[in-house]
Amino acid sequence: MTTYLIKGARILGGEPTDLLIRDGVVAEMGSGLSAAGARVVDADGLVALPGLVDLHTHLREPGREDAETVETGSRAAALGGYTAVCAMANTSPVADTAGVVEQVWRLGREAGLVDVQPIGAVTVGLNGEQLAELGAMADSAARVRIFSDDGFCVADPRLMRRALEYVKAFDGVIAQHAEEPRLTVGAQMHEGEVAARLGMTGWPAVAEESIIARDVLLAEHVGARLHVCHVSTAGSVGILRWAKERGIRVTAEVTPHHLLLTDERATSYDPVYKVNPPLRTAADVAALRAALVEGVVDIVATDHAPHAVEDKECEWAYARPGMLGLETALSIVIDTALDQLGWDGIAQRMSRTPARIAGLTEHGLDPAVGVPANFTLVDPAARWTVEPADLASRSRNTPYAETTLPARVVATFLRGEPTVLDGKATK
Numbered sequence: 001m002t003t004y005l006i007k008g009a010r011i012l013g014g015e016p017t018d019l020l021i022r023d024g025v026v027a028e029m030g031s032g033l034s035a036a037g038a039r040v041v042d043a044d045g046l047v048a049l050p051g052l053v054d055l056h057t058h059l060r061e062p063g064r065e066d067a068e069t070v071e072t073g074s075r076a077a078a079l080g081g082y083t084a085v086c087a088m089a090n091t092s093p094v095a096d097t098a099g100v101v102e103q104v105w106r107l108g109r110e111a112g113l114v115d116v117q118p119i120g121a122v123t124v125g126l127n128g129e130q131l132a133e134l135g136a137m138a139d140s141a142a143r144v145r146i147f148s149d150d151g152f153c154v155a156d157p158r159l160m161r162r163a164l165e166y167v168k169a170f171d172g173v174i175a176q177h178a179e180e181p182r183l184t185v186g187a188q189m190h191e192g193e194v195a196a197r198l199g200m201t202g203w204p205a206v207a208e209e210s211i212i213a214r215d216v217l218l219a220e221h222v223g224a225r226l227h228v229c230h231v232s233t234a235g236s237v238g239i240l241r242w243a244k245e246r247g248i249r250v251t252a253e254v255t256p257h258h259l260l261l262t263d264e265r266a267t268s269y270d271p272v273y274k275v276n277p278p279l280r281t282a283a284d285v286a287a288l289r290a291a292l293v294e295g296v297v298d299i300v301a302t303d304h305a306p307h308a309v310e311d312k313e314c315e316w317a318y319a320r321p322g323m324l325g326l327e328t329a330l331s332i333v334i335d336t337a338l339d340q341l342g343w344d345g346i347a348q349r350m351s352r353t354p355a356r357i358a359g360l361t362e363h364g365l366d367p368a369v370g371v372p373a374n375f376t377l378v379d380p381a382a383r384w385t386v387e388p389a390d391l392a393s394r395s396r397n398t399p400y401a402e403t404t405l406p407a408r409v410v411a412t413f414l415r416g417e418p419t420v421l422d423g424k425a426t427k
């Protein structure tokens with residue numbers, strides 16, 4: 001294994017420090033370090049963060065390898081500063097058995113760009129009718145701890161209760177896509193003034209909020225852990241605050257796009273802005289930013305949702321919902337919240353807390369002597385313009401095409417080996 005000497009990195013934005021990376025861990029830290037035979041990485045002006053952890057990634061393998069594979073999605077993640085991603089279960093076949101989650105886990109290992117932690121489906125085939133083999137997935141080589149039917153809501157309260165009871169036994173967590181399906185039939189975008197103007201069927205905020213309200217009460221009743229995916233409304237924030245004050249074991253995520261974009265984007269009729277839950281109002285965006293700063297919303301998760309060209313470049317109503325996120329997430333969070341969060345706050349919301357929720361004990365650790373060398377080096381002064389064709393993802397559906405964003409990932413290390421160097425993936 002090569003030894004790396006990182007010169008002058010500012011850990012969490014602090015004073016410049018040298019780091020010696022050997023045998024997969026941070027072996028030494030200090031100023032003026034030297035090591036014979038070490039490869040030197042000049043980190044002058046760069047901020048070191050614990051490797052980012054994404055709790056919500058769609059990798060599309062197995063089944064839609066034309067949109068993304070474990071390898072291409074892993075490369076996108078590493079370039080975005082991530083060292084671990086949790087892969088959603090809505091693949092084809094669905095990740096609802098030990099066999100499928102082990103396959104995804106193994107593909108992640110083979111790609112070797114980030115740790116890929118599979119999420120298991122809650123119900124067989126995401127059909128919302130019958131619990132999947134949660135125990136077998138938990139006991140498998142993939143050691144699944146997060147279960148989600150994401151893409152669909154576990155709408156049946158009895159099934160949701162059973163799932164919470166089941167995972168409580170091994171301190172697992174149910175990650176809910178909060179959408180009351182009876183309230184979103186035919187929905188195309190946020191229900192509000194813009195949808196009325198465009199004549200599109202709306203997804204009302206209450207479709208999300210009513211499920212979150214129900215689920216926090218179920219989590220309280222069972223005493224189990226609930227995680228709420230992609231929170232998108234101001235009303236959801238209010239329910240989460242109430243639940244946390246009561247001591248309910250709930251965590252929540254917000255996506256970068258819900259921190260930045262609004263439903264006004266739909267006036268372009270460009271399906272790149274079609275996503276579930278939909279882009280909401282400026283007031284929702286403001287509430288979500290405040291909730292992330294306050295900690296009512298715990299983390300940022302990308303909901304990276306690659307889609308093939310034919311599924312996106314078509315009429316709005318026929319387009320699939322979802323947008324890319326892994327390669328732009330850190331820049332968007334820096335853009336929208338660095339002033340209020342600081343580097344430590346970003347590390348908390350994009351690395352430490354998601355690692356803790358997922359039970360990934362080797363991740364989410366600040367660089368320190370003896371700690372696994374999973375970290376990323378960011379140039380906060382850089383600016384870059386998003387060119388969809390240059391992204392590592394196999395898909396092109398970024399809402400930030402031709403947008404200039406702040407900050408760039410220069411290097412990422414996974415267990416002491418660079419997955420990104422000089423802004424380029426190493427494999």
Ligand SMILES: NC(=O)N[C@@H](CC(=O)O)C(=O)O
Pocket residue numbers: 058090150151152177274275276277303305306320321322323
């Ligand atoms: N977010 C989306 O709009 N789409 C996701 C599913 C999901 O996260 O609900 C997808 O798998 O494409």
Ligand SMILES: [Zn+2]
Pocket residue numbers: 150151152177229230276277
């Ligand atoms: Zn979802």
Ligand SMILES: [Zn+2]
Pocket residue numbers: 056058088150151303305
């Ligand atoms: Zn998703």
